[in-house]
Amino acid sequence: MQFSYEVNDSYAEVKGVGRLNMVAAPKLREVVAEVVAGGSSRVVVNLSETDFMDSSGLGALIGCLKAARQAGGDLRIAGVQPQVKMVLELTNMDRVLTAYPTAEAAFGDD
Amino acid sequence: MTRFWTRLIVLLTVILGVNYVAWRWMASLNWEAWWIAVPLVIAETYSLIDVMLFGLTVWNLKIRKPPPPAPADATVDVFITTYNEPLDLVMTTALAAKDIRWPHSTWILDDGDRPEMRELAESNGIGYVTRGADWTPDMPRHAKAGNLNNALMVTSGEYLLILDADQIPEPDILDKTLGYFNDDKVALVQTPQYFINVPADDPLGSQAPLFYGPIQQGKDGWNAAFFCGSNAILRREALMQLGLVGYVKATEKSIRRALAASRTAIKKARRSSEAENPLVAQMLDEVEAATESAQRELEAGASLSEITYRVRRKVDDAVRTLVAADFSALQSDLEEIAAMELAHVGEGGVTTVASDAVERMSGRDWSPLGALESVHAVLDAISVERTDEAQPIMPLATISVTEDMATSMRLHGLGWKSVYHHEILANGLAPEDVKTMLTQRLRWAQGTMQVLLRENPLVQRRMSWGQRLMYFSTMWTYLSGFAAVVYFAAPIIYLTLGILPVSSLSWDFFIRFIPFMVVNQLLFLVAGHGIPTWRGQQYSLALFPTWIKACTTAARNVWFGRPLGFAVTPKARQSGGPSWSLIRPQIIVAVLLAVALVVGVIRLLAGMSEPLGTLVNVAWVAFDLVVLSVLVKAVLYKGFVPEVVGPERPEERNADAV
Numbered sequence: 182m183q184f185s186y187e188v189n190d191s192y193a194e195v196k197g198v199g200r201l202n203m204v205a206a207p208k209l210r211e212v213v214a215e216v217v218a219g220g221s222s223r224v225v226v227n228l229s230e231t232d233f234m235d236s237s238g239l240g241a242l243i244g245c246l247k248a249a250r251q252a253g254g255d256l257r258i259a260g261v262q263p264q265v266k267m268v269l270e271l272t273n274m275d276r277v278l279t280a281y282p283t284a285e286a287a288f289g290d291d
Numbered sequence: 292m293t294r295f296w297t298r299l300i301v302l303l304t305v306i307l308g309v310n311y312v313a314w315r316w317m318a319s320l321n322w323e324a325w326w327i328a329v330p331l332v333i334a335e336t337y338s339l340i341d342v343m344l345f346g347l348t349v350w351n352l353k354i355r356k357p358p359p360p361a362p363a364d365a366t367v368d369v370f371i372t373t374y375n376e377p378l379d380l381v382m383t384t385a386l387a388a389k390d391i392r393w394p395h396s397t398w399i400l401d402d403g404d405r406p407e408m409r410e411l412a413e414s415n416g417i418g419y420v421t422r423g424a425d426w427t428p429d430m431p432r433h434a435k436a437g438n439l440n441n442a443l444m445v446t447s448g449e450y451l452l453i454l455d456a457d458q459i460p461e462p463d464i465l466d467k468t469l470g471y472f473n474d475d476k477v478a479l480v481q482t483p484q485y486f487i488n489v490p491a492d493d494p495l496g497s498q499a500p501l502f503y504g505p506i507q508q509g510k511d512g513w514n515a516a517f518f519c520g521s522n523a524i525l526r527r528e529a530l531m532q533l534g535l536v537g538y539v540k541a542t543e544k545s546i547r548r549a550l551a552a553s554r555t556a557i558k559k560a561r562r563s564s565e566a567e568n569p570l571v572a573q574m575l576d577e578v579e580a581a582t583e584s585a586q587r588e589l590e591a592g593a594s595l596s597e598i599t600y601r602v603r604r605k606v607d608d609a610v611r612t613l614v615a616a617d618f619s620a621l622q623s624d625l626e627e628i629a630a631m632e633l634a635h636v637g638e639g640g641v642t643t644v645a646s647d648a649v650e651r652m653s654g655r656d657w658s659p660l661g662a663l664e665s666v667h668a669v670l671d672a673i674s675v676e677r678t679d680e681a682q683p684i685m686p687l688a689t690i691s692v693t694e695d696m697a698t699s700m701r702l703h704g705l706g707w708k709s710v711y712h713h714e715i716l717a718n719g720l721a722p723e724d725v726k727t728m729l730t731q732r733l734r735w736a737q738g739t740m741q742v743l744l745r746e747n748p749l750v751q752r753r754m755s756w757g758q759r760l761m762y763f764s765t766m767w768t769y770l771s772g773f774a775a776v777v778y779f780a781a782p783i784i785y786l787t788l789g790i791l792p793v794s795s796l797s798w799d800f801f802i803r804f805i806p807f808m809v810v811n812q813l814l815f816l817v818a819g820h821g822i823p824t825w826r827g828q829q830y831s832l833a834l835f836p837t838w839i840k841a842c843t844t845a846a847r848n849v850w851f852g853r854p855l856g857f858a859v860t861p862k863a864r865q866s867g868g869p870s871w872s873l874i875r876p877q878i879i880v881a882v883l884l885a886v887a888l889v890v891g892v893i894r895l896l897a898g899m900s901e902p903l904g905t906l907v908n909v910a911w912v913a914f915d916l917v918v919l920s921v922l923v924k925a926v927l928y929k930g931f932v933p934e935v936v937g938p939e940r941p942e943e944r945n946a947d948a949v
Contacts, residue, residue, distance in 0.1 A: 203447045203527055236531030237447070240684045243538060244444070246596065247676045247683055255600050272535040276543060277675055279594040291604065 182231075184212045193221035194284045198230040201238035201265075209238070213245040213256070222254025225287040229260030234268050242278070257287040293817070294352065300817055301346035303810045308339045311803040321794045328792040331781050334774035341771070342811055344764035349505050349818040351512025351757070355712065358470030365469055367395035367524075368448030372438055373456040374402040378411060380720075381456045385417050388454060393465035396448060402438045420445060422681075430681040435520070436694035439687050443530065451530075455521040457720040458484070464716040468524050471710045478529030478707035479699060481507065482522045482714065486721035488931040493823075494924045495728045496830040497721030500822045501815075507711040509818075513757035516711035517765070518699035521719070529707050533698070534686035536705065542595055542675050542683075549672035550589065553582040556665035565663060570617050577609035578666060585673065595675050602673050690745045692855065693738025700746065700762055704753045723930040725873055725922075729837055732830075736769045736841030737848075737855050744849040771831050772838030779835075779880050782911040786891030789900050796904050829921040836876040869926045881919050884912045 182205035186195040193216045197209065209226075216224055226242065228234070242258065249256040261269070261280040269275040281287040312335055321328045369388045373381045381399060388397045398418035401408045412419040420442045426432065433440070439453070450472065454460060468480045483503035489495075510516050518525070557579050565571050585602045677683040688697035699709060722728040748754065748762035784790050793800060815824050847853040871878065888909060895905045 203449065203531075207445065207447060236528050236535055239535055240444075240531050243535070243683045250674065250676050255596070257596075272532055273539040274535055275594070276539050277595045279597050 182208065184208060186212060186216055188216070188219070188221050192223040192225050192284075192288045193219075194225045194227055196227045196230065200233040201228075201231050201241075202233065202235045203237035206237040206241035209241045210244050210248075214248060217248050217252045217254070222249050222252035223288060224249050224254065224256045225281075225284045226256065226258050227260050227284045228258055228262065228265055229283075231265060232262055234265045236268070236272060239268060239272060239274055246278075255288075257281055259284045259287045293820075297349055297352065297814075297818055300810060300814045301350055304346055304807070304814050305343055307803075307807040307810055308342060311807045312336055312339045314799070314803050315793075319793050319795075319800065321790075321792055324790045324792055327777075327781060327784050327790065330777045331792045334777040337770065337774045341767055342814070344760065344767055345506075345818075346814065347757075347760060348509035348513075348764060349814075350509070352505060352509045352818070353512035353711075354508065355511070355710070357467065359473055360466075361393075361469035361472060365393075365450060365472070366448045367393060367450045367452060367465060367469070368442075368446045369395050369397045369452045369454065369460075370400050370439065370442055370446075371398065371454050371456055372400045372402070372435055372521075373408070374435075374438075376456040378405070378408055381408065382411055382415070384454060384456055384459050385412065386415065387459045387462075388452075389415070389417060390462050391452075391460055391465055392462045393469065395452070395465065396446070398442060398446060400438050400442045402432075402435075418446075426681040431679075431689070432681075433685070433689040433694070434692065436685075436687040436689050436698075437681070439694075440534075440682065440685050440689075443527070443534075443686055444682060444684070449527055451525045451527060453521055453523055453525065454717065455719065458521050458717040459719070460522075460717045464522075465524070467714065467716060468712055471712070472524075472526060474708065476706070476708045477710055478526045478702045479516070479518050479709040480524045480712055481516055481519055481709065482712045482716045483507075484519060484522055484719055485715045485717070487718045488720050488723060490931060492924075493826050494921070494928040495722060495725065496826045496921070496925075497728070499827070501819055501824050501827050504713070504822055505818045505820075508713060510761045511709070511711040513755070513761050514708050515703060515754075515758040515761035516699075516709040517762075518695040518702075518709070520693070520695035522717045523695075526707075529702055529705070530686035530698075531684070533688075533701050533705060534684035537685060537688075537701075538677065538683050539595075542677060545672050545677075545679075546589070546595060546599065546674075549669050550582055550586050553578075553666075553669045553673075556669045557582075560663040560666050563663065570613055571663070573613055574610060575663075575666070577613075578606055578670070581605040581609075582669070582673070599674050602670070606670060691738045691741035692734055693742065696739060696762070696765070697742045697746065700742065700748060700751070700754075703758050704751050706753070724870075724928070725925050726870055728925070729834070729873060732834060733837050733841055736838055737845045739766050739769050740842055740845030741849055741855075742766070744845060768831065769838055769841060772835040772842065775832045775835035776839075778832070779884065779915055782908040782915065783883050783887040785900075785904060785908045786887040786894070786912065789894065791904055796901075796907055826921070829918050832915075832918045833877060833922055871926060874922045874926060877919055877922055881916060884915055884919075888912050 182197055182199040182201060184195060184197050184205075186193055188194075195209075195212055195216060197205070199205070201209065213224060213226075224245065226245070242256070246256040258278055259281040260283060266275075266280065269278065269280065281289075312332075315332050315335060320332060369391060371381065371385050371388060381401075385397060385399055391397075396418055398420050399408065399412045400420050401412075402422070404421045409419045409421075422432075422437070422441050423445070426437070426441065431437070443451075450469065452460070452465065464482070468482065471477050471480045484499070485503070486497050489497045507516050557575055560566060560575055561572070566575065581602045584605075585598050588598050588601070671678060675683075686698075687694045688701055691697045703709065722731055742748075742762075743766040748759045748766070751759060754762075781792055784792075815828075844853075844855050848855050891900070891905050891909060891912075894900045895902065
């Protein structure tokens with residue numbers, strides 16, 4: 182899985198292309214840690230091109246959420262595909278994370 | 292065919308057992324001696340339920356065929372957990388693990404954080420993991436469960452083979468077990484734990500042939516084979532799912548609790564002296580407004596990250612605004628003073644408030660809110676970071692010192708399947724002295740009781756009734772300590788005082804009791820296929836002080852938060868001579884039994900008691916003494932000496948004989 186990120190005025194957008202599974206999960210953690218350490222604690226993980234996610238991927242998202250919150254910011258997810266939506270519901274993670282339609286909408290309210 | 296006979300004998304046991312115990316309750320109680328009659332009938336009822344649960348277990352005994360081959364690209368991490376075991380012992384296991392044929396990565400999970408261990412691992416090309424930076428000293432460590440949870444975050448294999456430091460795996464352990472995971476719903480494959488340093492007569496009762504045999508095979512038949520901590524393969528996805536579900540549950544619970552507590556906390560803060568400051572009072576109003584709206588959002592089904600983010604945002608904004616207002620008042624005061632005392636203003640001009648002061652004074656710890664501990668605690672708890680744990684995702688259950696049983700129960704609760712593979716694929720080391728053995732048994736019993744008291748399997752709605760009863764069955768056996776006390780006391784009381792808990796030892800008694808006992812023993816014989824079960828039966832009675840202590844300490848721990856007095860089982864033999872003091876309660880009981888025997892015979896000769904009653908109770912005492920005698924053997928046991936192979940080394944034999 183390939184990750185890339187882009188920092189703009191109000192937030193940093195991390196994009197993952199491919200399968201966010203147990204192999205990719207540690208990479209996601211590293212990328213987000215790098216973004217937060219660079220001073221952008223408001224992070225959107227754009228999942229519009231992530232067509233598969235497993236529980237390890239979700240676990241990594243929680244780890245990243247913790248890192249962002251501890252730095253005084255937040256982590257949000259956007260562009261969730263059907264399989265990812267299913268995994269979110271299966272693990273009740275939809276109780277914790279709101280899936281925003283787009284990266285722009287994720288921090289739209291503040 | 293065996294299945295037919297097993298089931299027939301189970302049915303007979305249940306019928307004859309219920310027949311006997313029902314009669315005991317309804318027609319045989321000696322109410323004049325209710326203080327022993329009632330405990331005895333309760334103990335007998337306990338034993339009947341125990342054997343019925345055993346019968347239910349073997350009813351569905353599952354003999355598995357070898358699984359199909361696994362897909363060649365299945366990735367595996369082999370975890371060797373260690374805390375303080377000798378380095379060479381760990382390395383022997385690690386090197387054997389490295390030689391496992393199926394492609395895999397081997398990791399030593401060293402909770403002792405020993406530099407020499409790291410060096411040895413690295414020089415042998417074996418991965419080395421210790422707790423990461425998140426495991427600060429103020430976080431609960433959760434022993435082995437914490438060790439594994441930490442390692443799960445830094446590795447990425449699809450499957451995990453978990454080995455205790457002393458469990459040396461066979462090279463084909465994965466070839467023989469991975470194929471079970473072709474069934475997408477299988478989360479766990481458990482193989483037996485077998486010990487190579489145990490003599491044939493097994494003085495410490497280390498081997499558990501009944502458990503790693505008919506009991507696990509029976510549980511497997513109900514899709515309830517247990518995870519036993521080592522020699523097991525787990526599916527990472529299942530564990531991570533467990534971690535996520537647990538995280539969501541824990542987070543929601545802690546937020547709900549914090550919101551529920553916020554009203555009281557704010558009320559309390561308003562009464563405190565700090566609240567006389569109007570600034571603080573205003574902040575409290577803001578906090579109250581924020582938590583109240585959070586409560587409404589929670590009811591409306593908003594996501595927890597949104598709710599917590601908004602609360603934090605609102606409170607932080609309010610604090611900043613109020614602190615800024617306070618500072619600007621201060622600033623204008625300073626300016627007024629400067630205006631009045633113009634002549635005295637020095638070269639620096641009007642004093643100004645430092646520009647970052649507002650920012651700093653608004654921080655959690657510095658703001659006036661920080662001083663209000665109750666409010667502070669509530670605000671900290673309204674978060675999704677799970678600040679009370681080192682890592683938010685804790686896949687292996689941490690509610691018990693036997694994380695294995697608790698974890699497999701939760702996996703079953705999520706609908707995953709488990710497999711018991713009945714073939715020895717790893718060889719381990721059992722304790723070689725009584726003290727270590729007792730510590731280990733106590734730990735198992737305590738852990739099991741913790742699970743019972745924290746997550747009673749009988750009320751886990753997502754498990755089938757078969758699964759619930761399989762977990763309950765194992766927990767039930769650990770209550771045997773209380774029954775044992777009664778079984779020791781009853782014959783002593785009869786022989787010394789002549790008080791019989793049964794109204795009469797008549798034909799009615801024997802016709803009901805003896806068939807039940809016979810069929811009961813027959814059940815163990817048939818279900819066990821002739822496996823030696825006597826050692827296990829002895830220990831289940833003889834270790835009564837351990838079982839009772841486990842129940843009381845676990846109850847105190849779960850209900851009152853008191854520590855268990857938990858210790859890691861040492862793998863090396865403890866030095867020193869025979870430690871009789873460890874079995875003091877059993878020695879006292881044995882002495883009382885022997886005294887009762889003598890008194891009983893004297894009373895019989897003096898014509899003070901009847902022959903039949905004396906005979907039955909003497910036999911009973913003899914049985915009790917034979918049961919307890921295992922401990923003499925255990926205490927005198929000097930550790931394992933491998934048998935000398937062949938006659939070609941006579942000098943060693945002679946040395947032993949001296």
